[in-house]
Amino acid sequence: MKGKEIIIGEKKNIALVVHDNKKRNLLEWVRFNKNTLQKHKLFATGSTGKLLEDELNSKITIFESDHWEEINKSVLELAKEKMTF
Numbered sequence: 001m002k003g004k005e006i007i008i009g010e011k012k013n014i015a016l017v018v019h020d021n022k023k024r025n026l027l028e029w030v031r032f033n034k035n036t037l038q039k040h041k042l043f044a045t046g047s048t049g050k051l052l053e054d055e056l057n058s059k060i061t062i063f064e065s066d067h068w069e070e071i072n073k074s075v076l077e078l079a080k081e082k083m084t085f
Contacts, residue, residue, distance in 0.1 A: 045062070046062065
């Protein structure tokens with residue numbers, strides 16, 4: 001089976017989704033990659049998105065939901081349509 005080559009543009013759509021007990025780890029990673037992440041369109045869920053907006057000092061598309069089922073559905077739909085990788 002041959003692999004498929006995908007050409008990705010400079011600006012990527014990146015979803016950042018993390019379980020509550022891993023938010024500190026994600027924030028550390030975001031601080032380390034801040035300059036790179038600010039060049040791309042970012043997506044996150046609920047309180048994670050708000051934390052990331054504060055940390056990056058930039059707008060993030062936030063999916064609001066109180067139910068994991070809705071969050072998973074939103075992320076899957078977004079991934080199908082908009083995510084670069």
